[in-house]
Amino acid sequence: MKIAFTAKGTAWDSMMDPRFGRTMFIVVYDEQSETFSSFDNSVVENEAHGAGTATAQKIFELSPDVLITGNGPGSHAAQALKQINIRIFTEAHNMTIKQAFEKFKNGELKEI
Amino acid sequence: MTNHSPVRIAIASGKGGTGKTTLATNLAAYIAEQEEVVLVDLDVEEPNSGLFFKGELIYEEPNFKMIPQWDEPKCTFCGLCQKVCNFHAVLQLGPTILVFPELCHSCYTCSELCPTEALPMISKRTGKLSNFRINNLHFVESRLDVGEEQAVPTISKTKQYSNENYAHLRIEIDDCPPGTSCPVIEATKNADFVILITEPTPFGLHDLTLAVETMRALKRPMGVVVNRYGIGNDDVIRYCQKENIPILAKIPNSRKIAELYSSGKLIYQEIPEVKELLSTILDYCLKASKGGIA
Numbered sequence: 001m002k003i004a005f006t007a008k009g010t011a012w013d014s015m016m017d018p019r020f021g022r023t024m025f026i027v028v029y030d031e032q033s034e035t036f037s038s039f040d041n042s043v044v045e046n047e048a049h050g051a052g053t054a055t056a057q058k059i060f061e062l063s064p065d066v067l068i069t070g071n072g073p074g075s076h077a078a079q080a081l082k083q084i085n086i087r088i089f090t091e092a093h094n095m096t097i098k099q100a101f102e103k104f105k106n107g108e109l110k111e112i
Numbered sequence: 113m114t115n116h117s118p119v120r121i122a123i124a125s126g127k128g129g130t131g132k133t134t135l136a137t138n139l140a141a142y143i144a145e146q147e148e149v150v151l152v153d154l155d156v157e158e159p160n161s162g163l164f165f166k167g168e169l170i171y172e173e174p175n176f177k178m179i180p181q182w183d184e185p186k187c188t189f190c191g192l193c194q195k196v197c198n199f200h201a202v203l204q205l206g207p208t209i210l211v212f213p214e215l216c217h218s219c220y221t222c223s224e225l226c227p228t229e230a231l232p233m234i235s236k237r238t239g240k241l242s243n244f245r246i247n248n249l250h251f252v253e254s255r256l257d258v259g260e261e262q263a264v265p266t267i268s269k270t271k272q273y274s275n276e277n278y279a280h281l282r283i284e285i286d287d288c289p290p291g292t293s294c295p296v297i298e299a300t301k302n303a304d305f306v307i308l309i310t311e312p313t314p315f316g317l318h319d320l321t322l323a324v325e326t327m328r329a330l331k332r333p334m335g336v337v338v339n340r341y342g343i344g345n346d347d348v349i350r351y352c353q354k355e356n357i358p359i360l361a362k363i364p365n366s367r368k369i370a371e372l373y374s375s376g377k378l379i380y381q382e383i384p385e386v387k388e389l390l391s392t393i394l395d396y397c398l399k400a401s402k403g404g405i406a
Contacts, residue, residue, distance in 0.1 A: 050200025
């Protein structure tokens with residue numbers, strides 16, 4: 001299973017970024033190969049509008065099975081993500097990627 | 113007068129809730145005691161000038177914008193539409209093209225460049241424009257539908273409507289949106305004079321500074337009206353003196369004014385002091401704006 005996180009850094013102990021559209025990085029953990037990959041999302045800083053749909057597009061390209069984020073996608077991004085077969089978990093605020101992953105495994109995150 | 117468009121006096125502010133609508137409605141009603149005038153509510157996201165007038169609706173029309181609509185059978189999924197959209201309003205997700213009408217800026221790029229004409233432009237309702245008449249006072253407002261995000265095209269269209277219908281009048285008063293972003297720019301960019309209304313508090317000063325910088329970038333002549341004078345401190349006054357920005361009036365902080373406003377009444381009709389302030393403000397605006405002296 002591939003799990004995507006919205007994060008402020010690219011390591012296990014990096015903090016989660018609670019924002020979806022304007023997240024600094026998208027980090028993908030592949031459970032099967034136990035590998036980490038990351039995508040620098042800072043380009044959206046220049047976008048006045050449409051950051052949510054732009055990030056949803058990136059998620060689509062990275063094709064994870066699960067997305068873990070904080071505040072949750074806004075309505076446009078959620079509409080785009082609906083087109084993708086992906087489970088979305090939110091409320092992973094104020095914690096590291098590792099902690100968010102553990103909470104996900106323990107079923108402690110809210111699925112939308 | 114030799115020119116054939118009204119003197120446009122735009123009432124703006126950095127901070128919200130400082131008295132734009134109070135001043136716009138009172139000033140327009142005051143002018144209407146003497147001559148025909150048009151008041152335009154350009155705060156299309158939350159227009160409220162209309163609350164102060166019970167007039168006759170003389171005209172109404174829907175506002176539209178153009179958006180692309182996906183014609184699936186014609187699409188070859190080349191991805192060009194998504195690539196050229198600066199606003200991420202068109203997404204290609206596998207075998208689906210999604211259009212987000214609220215994000216679309218009606219630039220036509222995706223539609224024009226689509227090699228198979230699979231994104232024809234269609235019109236979409238975004239709100240409605242209404243025109244009321246209350247004796248000498250003509251009142252125009254546009255109201256965005258709930259969920260619509262883009263104020264600028266509606267503001268532009270509302271200005272155009274007023275230009276087309278009220279070019280013969282001497283004065284137009286515009287109640288502008290708050291802030292310093294695109295809607296304010298659109299509302300004030302051709303104004304002959306901009307009144308920035310503020311309150312004498314640190315918040316008021318902070319946002320006034322931003323509004324002044326914006327108006328300077330737009331090269332608009334401007335003046336400041338201090339509302340609720342008596343609260344806060346003198347920093348706003350000192351700032352205006354330092355920056356050489358004329359202070360047109362100080363409207364006192366008064367419970368009576370707040371009560372009149374919150375019951376939907378015009379203030380100057382009950383408080384003579386305010387009527388005198390309106391007269392001073394109007395005289396200054398007309399003298400300072402081009403072509404304003406008849």
